[in-house]
Amino acid sequence: MSAGARAIGAPIDRLDGALKVRGAATYAYEWRLDHPAYLYPLQAEIAAGRITRIETGAATAVPGVLAVLTHENAPGRPPPPLRMAANRKDPEVAVLQSDEIAFRGQFVGGVIAETFEIARHAAGLVRLEYEAREPDVELRADRDDLRKPRNAAFFGAGGGELQDGSPADTAVGDVDAALAAAAVTLDATYATPTYHHNPMEPHTAVALWTDDGLTLYCSSQGVHEARNLLASAFELDPARIRLISPHVGGGFGSKVYPSTYLALAALAAQLVPGRPVKLALTRQQMFSLVGYRPASIQRIRLGAEIGGRLTAIAHDVVQQTAKLKGYAEQVAACTRTMYAAPNRRTTHRVAALDLPVPTIMRAPGEATGMFALESAMDEMAIACGLDPIEFRIRNEPEVDPESGQPFSSRHLVACLREGARRFGWAPRDPMPRARRERGWRVGTGVAAAIYPSRRLPGNAATIRLGTDGRYTVMIGAADIGTGAWTVLTQIAADALRVAVDDVELRIGDTALPLASSAGFSTGTNCWGTAIFAAADKLRATLQSEYGGTVPAEGLEVSSDIPDNPDMARYAMYSFGAQFAEVRVHEDTGELRVSRLLGVFDAGRIINPKTARSQLLGGMIWGLSMALHEHSVIDARFGHVVNHDLAEYLIPTNADVRSIEVRWLDEDDRHVNPMGSKGLGELGIVGTAAAIANAVHHATGIRVRDLPITLDKLL
Amino acid sequence: MDVPITLRVDGSEHRLTIDTRTTLLDALREHLGITSPKKGCDHGQCGTCTILLDGRRVLGCLALAVAHQGAEIVTAAGLAEGDELHPLQKAFIEYDGFQCGYCTPGQIVSAVGMLQEAAAGWPSAASADLDADDVVLDEDEIRERMSGNLCRCGAYAGIVAAIAAVAR
Numbered sequence: 001m002s003a004g005a006r007a008i009g010a011p012i013d014r015l016d017g018a019l020k021v022r023g024a025a026t027y028a029y030e031w032r033l034d035h036p037a038y039l040y041p042l043q044a045e046i047a048a049g050r051i052t053r054i055e056t057g058a059a060t061a062v063p064g065v066l067a068v069l070t071h072e073n074a075p076g077r078p079p080p081p082l083r084m085a086a087n088r089k090d091p092e093v094a095v096l097q098s099d100e101i102a103f104r105g106q107f108v109g110g111v112i113a114e115t116f117e118i119a120r121h122a123a124g125l126v127r128l129e130y131e132a133r134e135p136d137v138e139l140r141a142d143r144d145d146l147r148k149p150r151n152a153a154f155f156g157a158g159g160g161e162l163q164d165g166s167p168a169d170t171a172v173g174d175v176d177a178a179l180a181a182a183a184v185t186l187d188a189t190y191a192t193p194t195y196h197h198n199p200m201e202p203h204t205a206v207a208l209w210t211d212d213g214l215t216l217y218c219s220s221q222g223v224h225e226a227r228n229l230l231a232s233a234f235e236l237d238p239a240r241i242r243l244i245s246p247h248v249g250g251g252f253g254s255k256v257y258p259s260t261y262l263a264l265a266a267l268a269a270q271l272v273p274g275r276p277v278k279l280a281l282t283r284q285q286m287f288s289l290v291g292y293r294p295a296s297i298q299r300i301r302l303g304a305e306i307g308g309r310l311t312a313i314a315h316d317v318v319q320q321t322a323k324l325k326g327y328a329e330q331v332a333a334c335t336r337t338m339y340a341a342p343n344r345r346t347t348h349r350v351a352a353l354d355l356p357v358p359t360i361m362r363a364p365g366e367a368t369g370m371f372a373l374e375s376a377m378d379e380m381a382i383a384c385g386l387d388p389i390e391f392r393i394r395n396e397p398e399v400d401p402e403s404g405q406p407f408s409s410r411h412l413v414a415c416l417r418e419g420a421r422r423f424g425w426a427p428r429d430p431m432p433r434a435r436r437e438r439g440w441r442v443g444t445g446v447a448a449a450i451y452p453s454r455r456l457p458g459n460a461a462t463i464r465l466g467t468d469g470r471y472t473v474m475i476g477a478a479d480i481g482t483g484a485w486t487v488l489t490q491i492a493a494d495a496l497r498v499a500v501d502d503v504e505l506r507i508g509d510t511a512l513p514l515a516s517s518a519g520f521s522t523g524t525n526c527w528g529t530a531i532f533a534a535a536d537k538l539r540a541t542l543q544s545e546y547g548g549t550v551p552a553e554g555l556e557v558s559s560d561i562p563d564n565p566d567m568a569r570y571a572m573y574s575f576g577a578q579f580a581e582v583r584v585h586e587d588t589g590e591l592r593v594s595r596l597l598g599v600f601d602a603g604r605i606i607n608p609k610t611a612r613s614q615l616l617g618g619m620i621w622g623l624s625m626a627l628h629e630h631s632v633i634d635a636r637f638g639h640v641v642n643h644d645l646a647e648y649l650i651p652t653n654a655d656v657r658s659i660e661v662r663w664l665d666e667d668d669r670h671v672n673p674m675g676s677k678g679l680g681e682l683g684i685v686g687t688a689a690a691i692a693n694a695v696h697h698a699t700g701i702r703v704r705d706l707p708i709t710l711d712k713l714l
Numbered sequence: 715m716d717v718p719i720t721l722r723v724d725g726s727e728h729r730l731t732i733d734t735r736t737t738l739l740d741a742l743r744e745h746l747g748i749t750s751p752k753k754g755c756d757h758g759q760c761g762t763c764t765i766l767l768d769g770r771r772v773l774g775c776l777a778l779a780v781a782h783q784g785a786e787i788v789t790a791a792g793l794a795e796g797d798e799l800h801p802l803q804k805a806f807i808e809y810d811g812f813q814c815g816y817c818t819p820g821q822i823v824s825a826v827g828m829l830q831e832a833a834a835g836w837p838s839a840a841s842a843d844l845d846a847d848d849v850v851l852d853e854d855e856i857r858e859r860m861s862g863n864l865c866r867c868g869a870y871a872g873i874v875a876a877i878a879a880v881a882r
Contacts, residue, residue: 017807020815021799021822023750023790030749116744117735200754200762200816200866249752249816250866283755481814481867613810613869620868645759645864652861654840654854656870 007490007500008674011609015505016247016485025247029204031217033276036206037066039268040119041261041285042109042126044101047135047638048354051099051108055127059111064118067271068126070109071096075270092325092357093233095263101130102324103356104638105288107260112268112277135354137638139320141189141297146318146349149328162348163364164330164452164520170402173343175301178312182303186380190300190372191705194320194631195293196286196640196648197361199480201249203258203290204280207265209273213240214266220245221255221478222517223510224458229259230266238510246508248518251480252621253360256517258290287643291359292631294320296331298372303341308384310341310395315373321350322357329358330365334450334685335373337573340397354638360519362621363681366451367688371625374447374689375704378696387430388446388693389416400571408570408670409677411601412448415577415664419446419599422662423579432700440583442594443698447689449576449600451682453671455567456516459526461534462558463492465542467550470502473534476515477507477527481617482680483610484523490606491528491674495535513558521574521678524606526561529672534559566670574677576600578622578690584698589710593623593691596659600682603668604675611679615661618683624651625684626691630707719783723748724792732779739763739774742789750791750819754864761863764820764827765789771827790819793826802826805876813867821863825877828859832881851881 019025044051056068067073074096095107108128113119148168149161161168179185206217214236220226223243231238243262248255261281269277281289296319303312315332332346361367381391393413399406420426428444429435435442464472473492479485485505493500506512516526538557542548546555581595598619605611628649632641642648661683667675688706695713696702703712718731723746730745739756742748742765754762756775763774766788793800802822805811812818832849840858841849849855856874865873 013807014810014812016815017812018799018803020812020818021790021803021806022794023752023819025815026749027752027816029753030743032747115733115736116740117733121735198866200760200814200864201752202754248814250814252866280753283757283759481812483813609810610813613813613867613872616871617813617868620870644757645755646757650864650866651868651870652864653870653873654857654861656857656868659871 007493008606010490011607012486012490012500014483014486014610015489016479027201027247027249028206028217028219028245029278029280031206033206033208036276036278037112037114037272038116038119039110039112039265039277039279040123041107041264042123043285043288044104044106044108045128046101046130046132047104047137049101049130049132051101051128052131053129058125059122062118062122062125064114065122066112066114068109068111069096069268069271071099074267090229090233093229093259093263095260096267103288103322103354105356107264110264110268112272135638137353137355137633138635139295139297139351139353141318143351146351149326149348149350162328162330163360164333166330166333168348169346170336171345175312175314175343175345178343179301179303182311183306184304184383186302186376186383188300188376188379188704190298190375192296192368192371193706194295194633195361195629196631197252197254198286198645198648198650199250199252199254202281202283202286203255203261205262205265206276206278207269208276209269213242215242215244216262216266217244218262219248219255221248221251221480221519223508224476224514225256225517226259226262227510230262233263243510244508245478248478248480251518252362253364253519254290255480256519257359260289283645284643287631287640288356291357293361293364294327294329294358296368298331300372300376302376302380304380304384308386308391308394310339312343313339313341314345316347318349318351320355320358321352322355323352325357327358331369334366334369336402337400337571338373338448338450339395340401344401362618363451363684366681366685367625370449370685371688371706374686375692378445378693379702389420389425392416392448403571405569405571408566408572409601409603409666409668410573410575411664411666412575412577415575415599415601418662418664419577419579419597422599423597432697439586441586441698442581442583443694443696444579444581445690445693445697447578447686447693449578449682449686451521451574451678451685453525453572453574453677454520454522455564456520456522456526458514458516459530459561460513460558461530462513462556463534463538464554464556465538465550466554467552470504471496471498472504472506473531474506474512475527475530476510476512477523478518479507480518482518482523482614483607486610487524487606488527488531492531492535495532496539521680521682524676525672525678528674530559530561532673533562570670572671574600574602574679574682576682576686578686580690580694582691582694582698584695584713589713591627591695591708591710591713592657594657596623598661598683600663600679601666602663602679602682603666603671603677605663606674606676612661614680615683616659618681619659619687620651620656621684622687623656623691625706626688627707717780719779721785721787723787724789734780736779737775738777738779738782741779742774748789748791750789752816752820754817761824762817762820764824764863766823766827771824790822793822801880802876805879809872809876809879811872811876812869817863817865821865821873824860824863829881853878
């Protein structure tokens with residue numbers, strides 16, 4: 001590509017592709033360090049209570065065992081450098097600091113040995129005795145101890161009641177009066193189960209202490225955020241902790257906050273000074289140690305006039321959280337912005353249980369909330385005698401109903417219309433069970449998608465221009481499969497007005513400038529804007545101070561992310577329309593999603609190739625949510641029963657049939673200088689509802705509790 | 715118990731002494747530093763550790779190294795000839811058949827093995843005629859035959875397109 005050509009918008013191949021197709025990209029566990037030791041974790045065998053006795057003799061006696069780590073000998077009290085904070089800021093991350101057990105599977109120690117096989121064998125020889133309490137792990141809407149969430153934003157770091165910083169409850173107008181007066185009403189309850197992220201790469205780390213401090217080679221969606229969590233939990237100077245994570249084998253939210261495995265590896269490495277300690281969670285361990293999407297029970301009430309104008313929307317959410325640490329996601333937040341009903345109310349309540357700590361998972365809140373809202377919208381369209389697309393169009397707001405602000409861009413109606421055209425929606429007979437093909441009932445469904453374009457604090461970029469004319473762009477960002485390696489290079493090339501080949505990107509290291517985590521679909525927005533600002537500054541500095549000639553020592557500039565005053569003036573969201581066709585076998589209830597189409601409004605697309613993949617992936621997550629995923633929690637013992645990939649089902653290649661992604665040609669410069677909006681999470685939003693709506697169309701059966709398994713269709 | 719074994723990996727011979735409990739996958743990754751095959755579940759449920767073992771695709775996590783004395787192993791790293799990538803590797807890049815890249819070496823090795831199986835006339839659950847001499851690798855066949863390799867990023871559309879392009 002010649003200099004000056006536009007890299008943004010070009011479908012260029014992933015720059016990390018040649019490494020990844022050979023298996024040569026270095027993931028955390030693959031760093032080659034001399035003389036490593038292996039750590040195998042010990043996990044609590046009760047869900048609530050305390051440890052009364054630990055017998056490590058048999059394990060210690062195994063040749064090759066170097067140490068057995070438990071709360072009794074864990075560094076952290078008091079010898080530095082891993083010293084416990086006087087005020088524990090994060091009770092989850094500060095592992096092994098007491099005898100208390102908060103959930104089944106919690107870390108209670110680990111065995112460090114010369115080899116993985118020895119460590120694993122010896123871990124089985126450690127005996128623990130407990131004083132157990134009866135665990136309380138069942139989420140029900142009729143519990144008498146439901147409470148309003150508090151201080152849940154970004155795990156307490158951001159204030160606010162919900163994880164996104166928004167209030168738990170909102171109310172506009174008089175919902176009860178409007179519902180009482182409405183010509184058409186709906187009152188329905190929807191439920192979503194617990195889900196686990198299950199990135200293909202397990203959570204792994206190699207921890208090494210030297211005189212300079214702690215180095216962790218790890219698998220992280222945000223090295224700076226993880227470093228700060230560890231530093232805070234153990235009262236360590238952040239400057240003495242370095243996290244390195246250039247390649248991440250998927251995260252989906254599970255590699256942002258859950259940092260207990262990093263803490264365990266760091267503690268273990270203290271016991272074997274000078275030796276790197278390797279820790280890889282097993283697939284089974286990942287079901288209790290790295291977060292999950294909490295189950296939800298959602299009651300939705302809608303009221304409408306004859307003709308289909310909504311007069312009232314109420315969305316009341318009950319979700320689970322952990323006793324150990326609070327978490328509450330913004331399940332009903334989308335309902336505040338989607339439709340123009342004059343009377344609206346949303347509430348969120350949590351049940352604190354003896355379960356592991358939930359965390360963000362792809363579109364946390366929006367994914368589950370929009371399943372309920374968009375299912376309810378389908379039910380209400382039918383009740384009003386309207387086509388579900390037409391019903392949504394009639395309730396399209398002019399401005400953000402909650403804030404009264406204009407949208408920076410909102411093309412939901414255009415997505416619905418373009419999708420209807422491509423999908424062949426027009427001839428649809430709205431009657432359920434109308435279409436049969438060779439023993440299969442066929443149905444189609446539609447749902448809307450929304451995802452906020454947020455900006456996270458704490459981003460800066462540095463660009464160095466060498467005398468060879470090459471640019472090194474540095475920011476502690478992460479590529480978890482999003483395409484950040486490629487997309488950020490494209491952004492830098494255009495911002496610097498040079499060719500992609502002239503730019504070398506460095507990410508995934510706390511030694512690089514501060515970056516927010518890969519989450520909330522903010523990566524391109526935050527990191528890209530920081531890079532844009534640094535590029536502007538570099539070009540200006542080169543002209544004003546050096547007359548355009550690179551000085552002999554090269555030139556390096558840094559820039560924080562500039563303020564965006566439009567964020568206070570506009571409501572910023574991506575939108576989309578999801579279409580699904582399903583086939584349900586008349587005799588067996590077997591359910592196949594034969595077609596999926598998503599049409600999206602995500603602003604300017606930086607790289608059509610990687611963007612398409614992200615949206616496809618999100619839609620497959622929605623399909624998975626609709627049909628496959630369900631973490632079954634044993635009410636007696638508090639563990640996930642189906643804790644492996646044979647029992648916790650995710651889609652295989654054969655589960656995904658025709659799937660198509662389109663987007664509108666848009667450009668939203670209110671959001672950022674690239675004109676892009678977030679799309680990493682948009683694809684999952686609404687997909688499960690579109691499929692559930694299609695299942696209703698095919699069968700006449702309305703499934704309000706996910707997943708839609710065949711027993712619910714017989 | 716430790717035992718000496720010899721493995722031939724991607725054309726190079728390696729002698730090593732291993733614990734009899736060591737899987738072929740861990741022998742490659744931890745003892746030989748050959749990390750092209752990945753560990754995703756260690757239980758034979760995800761396919762990230764797929765290797766060619768004496769010409770056939772197998773899961774390295776379900777094989778004990780001690781049972782494969784003298785075996786010939788090919789990983790995704792061994793498919794390329796120097797800087798020249800294997801046609802499937804090029805196609806995975808062109809059709810964006812991956813996102814995070816962790817399942818990718820296993821997907822590609824699995825596809826190499828799958829194409830050989832199809833060429834040999836092996837039927838699959840998607841085959842209409844189990845006795846047919848020639849397998850037509852349409853999308854249904856590719857999806858079915860590649861379903862032992864999970865991709866959590868959901869890159870299946872690209873994976874199928876990449877394999878179909880090479881199979882043509």
